[in-house]
Amino acid sequence: MKKAVTYDLINKDANTGARRGVMHTPHGDVQTPVFMPVGTQATVKAMKPEDVAALGHEGAQIILANTYHLYLRPGHELVRRAGGLHKFMNWDRAILTDSGGFQVFSLGDLRKITEEGVSFRSYIDGSKHMFTPESSMEVQNALGADIIMAFDECAPPDADYDYIAKSQARTSRWLRRCADAHKRPEDQALFGIMQGGFFKDLRQQSADTIVDLDLPGYAIGGISVGEPKEKYVGVLDYAVDMLPADRPRYVMGIGTPDYILEAVERGVDMFDCVEPTRLARHGMAMTSHGRLNIDNAKYFDDFTPIDPECDCYCCRNYSRAYARHLFHQKNPEILGSMLLAEHNLYFLVRLAENIRKAIEEDRFAEFKKEFLDKYGC
């Protein structure tokens, strides 16, 4: 059977685990390592899709949308009737949808986990819902993204060995149910998610089961949000190599340059994060010298660009003084969010481009050091 997404390795960096590859999807090729802008509700916040496609020098080739949000509003059936997510949101390049798992687990007391799945209440109207591996596939099949994610349990990072062991085993059973329920394998690639917390043997157990299913790609789950860098890197040190080298590898929810670079160094290919657009709406810019709060009084009459080393639309055409003016209002001007969203996403898309070039030239380690020295991490 034709696979929806295939991966070709282009080259490995001579001195690190970093690798340069390409994913072939039904909506075009995606050069890796890649940073994927997030369009939670079928819109990358404050940006037109054409401007997303023009980010960096090569353009963003894939974005992410959220199953949980689109399931609740406007509903996956509406999106299916609209002709799928690509058509609905006017984006003809690749899309990845998450499983909805992370969002429902984040609901805390509002959700309940059983072997069947997770029941939860809608934040919109309090109505009862249930996500199962089967329903997550049904929703993602209707949305129609090029890459869809397995429905996994995102266990609490501080859970003990026994909890993680049971949770990881259930996630593997759920993955098999996902694979069985997935109706459009020729159009949509199902990626598995490895769990196992911070326990190497559980990560190995998880990897063994999910790799057995011979899926077109794999993610490393459970290390994304708020973990100290040592613990994050500690898992990557052994977990990446448990996954097959001929498939793309994905760490979800990562958008800080140092976390991206550590993962790339160990052979991870894909990243996404809402932070660039969220920071933008709060007037925070990501720059080659670290973060900058544009509403700071010192930028009142600063007529230099937000990042003098950046060649994005915002930095080519506007000053810090103008950007600060847009934010320094009782109701900040929408253009401020637009400019900073484009700038921040450009920054990360461009970072991935520069990472790819460095790997092609076997100088990833030097690139990483130079970048982080300047960035201040």
Place this chain on the structure above:
Amino acid sequence: MKKAVTYDLINKDANTGARRGVMHTPHGDVQTPVFMPVGTQATVKAMKPEDVAALGHEGAQIILANTYHLYLRPGHELVRRAGGLHKFMNWDRAILTDSGGFQVFSLGDLRKITEEGVSFRSYIDGSKHMFTPESSMEVQNALGADIIMAFDECAPPDADYDYIAKSQARTSRWLRRCADAHKRPEDQALFGIMQGGFFKDLRQQSADTIVDLDLPGYAIGGISVGEPKEKYVGVLDYAVDMLPADRPRYVMGIGTPDYILEAVERGVDMFDCVEPTRLARHGMAMTSHGRLNIDNAKYFDDFTPIDPECDCYCCRNYSRAYARHLFHQKNPEILGSMLLAEHNLYFLVRLAENIRKAIEEDRFAEFKKEFLDKYGC
């Protein structure tokens, strides 16, 4: 002395007072009749300037910015140091600034009028300020727009004859002070404003005084906001012809198609209004068949464009269902405001283009009737 802005009449409609012309400004030609998008705080809300310049088939050639807002934040001196409004906001076509008068008169109890000018308190920090004809010119000279407006009193529409008579006379005295204080007549054209309420003799008195000053353009003030159409049209019926035919004529704050068409029919050339972008932020679209509230439940699964007769970016690429999805959120998506702002401004810029074509072809009256029949006015 070289004049900053000159006006050439291209042709008059054979059957009405409508006229087709062009204003030559330091930042390019402006074809008239024209609708000017408003960028209150040096940004047309929710739009990039390049997208404003691309509105309609010929592009928006002039926008308006507000002196009062920019004086308070970020301050005209900052804008001057930034190289002027054009450079500050990345807009290299023509700009018109109002005088600040309308906003300070709207402050009600927070302002006090004397012969000298108007003292008022800042809505930002309660600090005391005063606008005079001289200070309005100083601020507008610093902002650097191509067309600047005289500082006039916007008298209450229900004021009696005596009040309007005195107010109109003071506005004329203020206009002379404006002309004397204006420091950059070679770069910036000062437009006078006729007042006189709904009294024909007072309008004539006002016109006689201001026309004497031989200014490059004139506005008809005091009929813009919330007047019934009969009273509005009633003033236009006699007031337009009191102004010189070889200068552009401007009615401020008008953005509804029927009010625009009535004024054009009587020989008015320029219009502006914040409504298109304000409506957009509330999910209201202007269409060839009237207004449409996109958050209405009936658009949930309506996969047609917002206005099937419109060829704007929004209508070419998105459905009502998608636009409704963007607005039907606890926090409406920014892209919703972006799409509807572009659509609504496109609608009015395109209306002005179609008006110009109709005048060129001596069929303005037919065009007006057909447009309004469909629009439902």
